[in-house]
Amino acid sequence: MNHDESRSLYDRALSVLAGGVNSSVRATQPYPFFVERGDGAHVIDADGNRYIDYVMGYGPLLYGHDAPDPVQSAVQKHAAAGPMYGAPTEIEVEHAEFVARHVPSVEMLRFVNSGTEATVSAVRLARGVTDRDKIVVMQGGYHGAQESTLVEGGPGGAKPSTPGIPSSFADHTIPVPFNDEETVREVFEEHGEDIAAVLTEPILANTGIVQPVDGYLEALRDVTEAHGALLIFDEVITGFRVGGLQCAQGKFGVTPDLTTFGKIIGGGFPVGAVGGKAELVEQFTPAGDVFQSGTFSGHPVTMAAGHEYLKYAAENDVYEHVDRLGEKLRAGITDILEEQAPEYTVVGTDSMFKTVFTRHGVAERADACADGCSQVESCPNYDACPKTGADVSKAETDRWERVFWQEMKDRGVFLTANQFESQFVSYAHTDEDIEETLEAYKAAL
Ligand SMILES: Cc1ncc(COP(=O)(O)O)c(C=O)c1O
Numbered sequence: 145m146n147h148d149e150s151r152s153l154y155d156r157a158l159s160v161l162a163g164g165v166n167s168s169v170r171a172t173q174p175y176p177f178f179v180e181r182g183d184g185a186h187v188i189d190a191d192g193n194r195y196i197d198y199v200m201g202y203g204p205l206l207y208g209h210d211a212p213d214p215v216q217s218a219v220q221k222h223a224a225a226g227p228m229y230g231a232p233t234e235i236e237v238e239h240a241e242f243v244a245r246h247v248p249s250v251e252m253l254r255f256v257n258s259g260t261e262a263t264v265s266a267v268r269l270a271r272g273v274t275d276r277d278k279i280v281v282m283q284g285g286y287h288g289a290q291e292s293t294l295v296e297g298g299p300g301g302a303k304p305s306t307p308g309i310p311s312s313f314a315d316h317t318i319p320v321p322f323n324d325e326e327t328v329r330e331v332f333e334e335h336g337e338d339i340a341a342v343l344t345e346p347i348l349a350n351t352g353i354v355q356p357v358d359g360y361l362e363a364l365r366d367v368t369e370a371h372g373a374l375l376i377f378d379e380v381i382t383g384f385r386v387g388g389l390q391c392a393q394g395k396f397g398v399t400p401d402l403t404t405f406g407k408i409i410g411g412g413f414p415v416g417a418v419g420g421k422a423e424l425v426e427q428f429t430p431a432g433d434v435f436q437s438g439t440f441s442g443h444p445v446t447m448a449a450g451h452e453y454l455k456y457a458a459e460n461d462v463y464e465h466v467d468r469l470g471e472k473l474r475a476g477i478t479d480i481l482e483e484q485a486p487e488y489t490v491v492g493t494d495s496m497f498k499t500v501f502t503r504h505g506v507a508e509r510a511d512a513c514a515d516g517c518s519q520v521e522s523c524p525n526y527d528a529c530p531k532t533g534a535d536v537s538k539a540e541t542d543r544w545e546r547v548f549w550q551e552m553k554d555r556g557v558f559l560t561a562n563q564f565e566s567q568f569v570s571y572a573h574t575d576e577d578i579e580e581t582l583e584a585y586k587a588a589l
């Protein structure tokens with residue numbers, strides 16, 4: 145493959161964009177390919193190379209790069225008619241009504257512009273309504289580029305995971321291991337009166353993919369309720385990706401107090417949202433006292449795209465298609481790994497998948513998972529599944545990024561360069577794409 149044009153664009157980018165990119169995960173080594181356009185399940189780079197795309201914008205693109213006609217018409221109509229006003233529009237109401245009809249925890253919403261803004265706003269709301277400062281988060285969980293959750297450490301003490309955040313912020317954050325009910329109960333015994341909320345992805349999708357063991361989300365529901373704290377599910381990735389229109393909370397049957405959304409809910413445009421019980425969400429200004437505001441929030445083009453996206457999914461076989469192909473891919477990779485790399489693990493569910501490069505031996509991992517993973521039926525390797533962020537962090541990140549990712553890219557398959565990010569199947573992917581991907585896996589491994 146020739147990459148001259150991408151290389152020259154990257155050289156230019158390095159002079160005017162920090163690290164040559166606008167989001168860190170895009171800076172692949174030795175240089176990223178620059179995308180010229182998308183085509184269904186594929187992207188075409190500036191040198192004309194074509195790749196089957198499983199990055200899918202890091203999750204938003206449920207339909208791949210060709211949105212269905214109603215989405216495209218709605219986007220064009222709203223872009224031509226405005227595109228925005230600083231005044232409310234009907235499409236915001238319609239989109240909110242649709243989401244509230246389908247997602248169990250949602251009665252009312254506030255739309256914002258990114259997943260980060262959604263989690264920032266949800267944490268502020270939880271602190272505002274409970275009049276408490278501390279939040280519990282999961283080690284290995286990700287909630288965007290926000291001060292309260294960019295922490296490392298354990299329940300005994302957290303510190304910021306990046307320069308630029310005062311350590312006093314981390315004093316209010318308690319990271320606990322995912323899937324560890326005992327630790328979270330101990331934390332509540334010790335700090336229960338100061339904890340505003342537990343904030344967790346229902347599936348660790350940025351460090352994983354790690355699924356909740358049987359009863360874990362229920363335990364979080366139970367312990368938060370018992371201590372007057374809120375349970376917040378961050379469904380920025382899982383929302384409208386896992387569990388169809390009911391999201392992961394519908395699939396697992398656990399209803400949080402607040403849910404944060406992003407990605408798919410905006411139909412491929414910048415978006416975020418906080419949803420939940422009306423009595424909570426109404427505490428945002430102007431109805432309540434917890435300040436929240438945004439010039440672009442509820443942007444008509446985004447609302448129209450998101451609304452048509454979800455309506456189309458409600459009326460067509462979208463989730464059947466993406467989940468079937470997700471399963472086919474996971475099963476196919478599992479077979480290949482059995483032959484060629486039995487120490488690696490396939491993880492995922494619905495239309496999400498990942499191969500985790502752990503070399504700790506199935507027996508060891510099976511021991512570690514013996515009491516937990518048996519409920520994850522959709523995972524073909526459930527007895528070897530990682531259970532915590534720490535399990536996943538043992539993976540061979542360097543081998544993934546420097547060898548496997550490059551080999552797949554050279555074979556025309558675009559995966560996330562970061563070992564820990566999920567990959568996504570879209571409605572535009574076909575059985576032929578999956579078969580081609582499996583052939584590439586065989587050769588690359
Ligand atoms: C679970 C989760 N929460 C929050 C975010 C932040 O969203 P955004 O990048 O739109 O700010 C992301 C991903 O970026 C995410 O995966």
Ligand SMILES: N[C@H](C=O)CCC(=O)O
Nearest residue numbers: 167168169202286350565
């Ligand atoms: N981990 C992020 C979201 O899923 C990756 C997207 C980004 O931050 O650019």
